[in-house]
Amino acid sequence: MYNAFFGFSESPFNLSPDPGFFYRSQQHEEALANLIYGVQSRKGFIVLTGEVGTGKTTMLECLRDYLYAQRIEFAFIFNSRIKPEELYEMISYDLDLRCNRQSKTDIIYSLNDLLIQQSNDGRTTVLIVDEAHNLEWDVLEEIRMLGNFENRSGKLLQVILAGQPEFDRKLDAPNLRQLKQRVVLRCMLKPFNQFETGEYIHSRLAKVGMPEQTVFPPDVLAEVHTRSQGIPRVINALCDNLLLTAFALESPVTTIEMLDEVCNDMRLEWPGRRLRVRGGFQEETLRPSPQLSRGD
Ligand SMILES: Nc1ncnc2c1ncn2[C@@H]1O[C@H](COP(=O)(O)OP(=O)(O)OP(=O)(O)O)[C@@H](O)[C@H]1O
Numbered sequence: 267m268y269n270a271f272f273g274f275s276e277s278p279f280n281l282s283p284d285p286g287f288f289y290r291s292q293q294h295e296e297a298l299a300n301l302i303y304g305v306q307s308r309k310g311f312i313v314l315t316g317e318v319g320t321g322k323t324t325m326l327e328c329l330r331d332y333l334y335a336q337r338i339e340f341a342f343i344f345n346s347r348i349k350p351e352e353l354y355e356m357i358s359y360d361l362d363l364r365c366n367r368q369s370k371t372d373i374i375y376s377l378n379d380l381l382i383q384q385s386n387d388g389r390t391t392v393l394i395v396d397e398a399h400n401l402e403w404d405v406l407e408e409i410r411m412l413g414n415f416e417n418r419s420g421k422l423l424q425v426i427l428a429g430q431p432e433f434d435r436k437l438d439a440p441n442l443r444q445l446k447q448r449v450v451l452r453c454m455l456k457p458f459n460q461f462e463t464g465e466y467i468h469s470r471l472a473k474v475g476m477p478e479q480t481v482f483p484p485d486v487l488a489e490v491h492t493r494s495q496g497i498p499r500v501i502n503a504l505c506d507n508l509l510l511t512a513f514a515l516e517s518p519v520t521t522i523e524m525l526d527e528v529c530n531d532m533r534l535e536w537p538g539r540r541l542r543v544r545g546g547f548q549e550e551t552l553r554p555s556p557q558l559s560r561g562d
């Protein structure tokens with residue numbers, strides 16, 4: 267809506283996990299390098315965790331691009347509220363296994379053939395599961411067993427499990443200790459620091475045709491960081507709404523007043539939030555983490 271007004275080629279703060287907008291903060295760079303290293307060196311199980319909205323799915327999309335480019339076969343399970351039989355069915359569709367897709371036994375034999383053939387060709391095969399914190403115990407157990415395919419040169423199926431931090435805690439449960447023991451690589455995404463938040467916003471604006479951004483002055487950038495607590499999805503929502511407000515007011519720059527209005531509309535909470543009262547500010551009680559109460 268505001269793209270023409272600001273001269274953007276497309277919306278800079280979309281909420282979709284588009285790898286085209288991937289900002290390589292040091293930790294994102296390291297996490298992606300770790301995922302790729304884990305796959306290349308056939309490590310078996312790799313876990314990627316991060317708070318809601320920190321970029322796990324975006325990172326998996328980047329990995330997916332890498333796997334496509336390397337012509338490495340992979341299955342991507344993005345809906346984790348599934349039963350074991352659905353897990354097998356989804357794997358068989360993604361890997362295009364020629365077998366009876368309703369039969370677990372058939373799928374396992376066919377998968378075994380594919381894994382061996384890929385391995386003979388010097389390639390590996392990957393299973394990616396997003397939202398792994400939602401996986402039921404029995405599905406996790408099936409995934410653990412899929413990790414048992416191996417030959418002398420290493421694991422035949424590389425399994426990447428991405429989820430919220432509670433997934434790490436779930437792995438501590440006594441009945442998952444076999445799976446936990448197999449996890450050889452862990453990556454964690456943390457929210458951006460203030461410098462990274464600024465760079466992240468710059469990089470998104472540069473991508474849509476504004477290399478030297480002038481829309482968000484330093485005081486607004488600093489407040490966007492504080493209020494979003496460095497969480498990319500919240501940063502996107504704030505910046506998108508700020509641009510919309512500026513456009514409505516026909517202003518080429520955003521202001522703290524606009525940010526206040528946007529935060530009120532979004533009912534955004536952040537630690538140390540200060541309420542405007544007559545004659546100044548009043549400190550509000552600390553809240554644990556930023557929450558978007560409107561659809562994010
Ligand atoms: N490094 C990054 N570069 C560019 N955009 C990013 C980055 N990290 C996150 N984002 C953006 O932040 C938003 C949320 O990212 P994403 O959906 O990947 O988070 P998530 O960790 O998978 O969230 P959830 O826990 O809800 O599944 C998306 O709009 C995405 O484009």
Ligand SMILES: [Mg+2]
Pocket residue numbers: 322323324396397
């Ligand atoms: Mg996600």
